[in-house]
């Protein structure tokens with residue numbers, strides 16, 4: 008950094024862009040300094056003197072060489088043209104002379120390094136300056152970064168050591184420490200090369216996985232070793248012909264993998280074998296890993312008592328860190344952390360929410376309960392899904408809630424009281440016998456008992472347990488179908504769901520019912536399919552439904568955006584995938600699609616009651632929905648309601664309002680009064696003891 012002096016003018020300095028040139032006056036140089044620039048500076052160190060001497064002798068040598076060359080050239084030129092042109096050589100001589108002058112003025116030159124170089128000559132000068140600044144202890148440029156200077160110097164050193172023709176001279180000039188650095192660098196490069204070679208060798212060796220002998224295997228208790236072996240075996244299986252050991256078959260490797268997976272993930276061999284049959288290898292590992300991850304804590308807003316926005320605010324005020332689960336549900340919240348126990352907040356005790364896994368919302372969304380229907384939840388304890396159904400029904404109609412386990416039924420009663428469910432009849436009947444007690448329901452939910460419910464499922468289940476499970480599931484499903492009213496004007500649907508991923512407890516059960524009863528699978532609503540797809544649930548296990556009226560009604564459901572939202576949270580998605588995989592949902596219906604032709608429906612034989620269920624069902628659906636999907640319909644209805652409630656103060660119709668508005672408001676007032684009456688009526692029902700009533 009600094010200014011560039013104009014030596015020819017003595018006192019005037021060229022103005023450049025540097026800051027100093029603007030701030031300070033032009034420097035003044037002593038005349039004697041400028042007069043004889045070839046003289047060595049007075050205070051040269053011994054080493055500098057030596058260098059100078061060397062350079063001078065070198066210059067003399069080059070000059071004499073050039074003079075010789077010039078002379079030769081002149082002779083040649085004369086011989087060729089008879090004219091002498093020595094301009095170029097003169098220039099060279101001059102420039103060399105300038106260089107030498109400048110290189111000697113070490114202290115002054117170091118100030119000039121910031122100046123823009125306009126020509127090659129100046130570039131040469133500056134690089135020489137940099138080199139000289141190396142030994143200049145009195146460098147006065149306070150704006151230069153020390154480190155930068157070091158880097159420049161060292162890089163210049165490197166360049167010069169590589170390209171300088173006089174490198175021998177430089178080596179002589181090097182300090183011992185510089186020599187040592189060079190040696191060290193060389194050694195480091197050699198070491199790095201050796202390490203690289205060794206690494207390559209190790210990789211090559213690792214690729215050959217040695218199959219453990221029978222004696223080695225049982226001793227393996229180190230989980231890291233087991234994990235490494237799992238990786239190795241998976242690699243071998245991925246390119247079996249190339250990586251296998253000649254005397255080992257594929258089944259040997261698979262057996263080894265199975266036993267290692269059992270050790271590593273704590274499964275019994277029976278279940279691991281089942282899972283290995285179910286998933287391709289890469290998916291299996293993904294599934295096992297995902298199953299180890301703790302599910303996030305999620306809650307469902309009880310729309311009978313509050314709105315999600317208000318609940319979220321109340322919980323945030325208590326130090327709960329939460330978020331909406333996703334766009335696909337307007338009632339779910341995921342809780343990341345909480346300063347208070349989530350199961351004991353005043354909001355919980357007041358029944359503003361239910362602690363419930365997000366995937367548990369799906370069977371209810373698929374069931375798509377409608378207001379004023381007669382709905383049965385056949386295996387309902389502790390009442391998570393049942394209370395969700397009641398909320399969607401807005402406490403209208405009748406919800407029959409059943410579970411064979413009396414102790415668990417107490418939990419239903421407690422939850423319903425807390426959540427304010429007042430449209431229910433609770434019973435403790437063996438579901439298989441329920442058709443003997445009651446039937447004629449518009450919709451039935453069968454959230455069946457399954458092998459996955461038991462926490463010890465990974466180690467305790469065997470073939471017999473699974474068999475027992477799916478036998479019960481089959482019987483329950485047949486009973487549920489028999490409970491359904493084939494002539495229902497609004498429904499006629501069953502949703503079957505389990506937490507198990509085993510086909511024996513899902514697809515096979517459905518298959519059985521399809522053979523045993525006059526029912527058929529129906530398409531699942533797009534919005535639910537999208538949720539399931541986002542969770543990578545298998546295609547054939549679709550949920551059917553007419554849309555989530557509650558969600559749509561409350562907040563304008565927009566399940567189409569589910570995927571995008573899920574991508575935002577990797578952790579949540581991972582866990583959801585596992586849960587959703589476990590919760591396979593299949594739907595049965597005694598009637599079907601809106602566009603089905605009469606012919607089609609008549610082909611299907613009537614059930615026990617000898618009625619043509621499909622044709623009737625079709626008609627009813629189109630009547631009730633008028634061709635609009637239920638969720639869209641719900642949204643529209645609700646939008647009006649929200650507008651009314653948020654924009655108009657019911658008790659004060661402004662006097663200035665026009666007659667039209669007044670009329671409208673009065674109408675709305677009446678509507679609200681009516682709504683109030685209905686609620687009141689329900690409350691009275693509740694007082695009469697409908698809740699908790701058992702049969």
Ligand SMILES: C[S@@+](CC[C@H](N)C(=O)[O-])C[C@H]1O[C@@H](n2cnc3c(N)ncnc32)[C@H](O)[C@@H]1O
Nearest residue numbers: 386387388389390391392411412437438454456
């Ligand atoms: C998966 S859980 C139901 C969970 C419930 N749907 C919920 O969301 O809270 C299965 C329930 O089925 C009940 N169950 C088992 N066998 C039954 C049977 N034969 N009849 C009725 N319920 C039965 C169990 O007691 C258990 O509570």
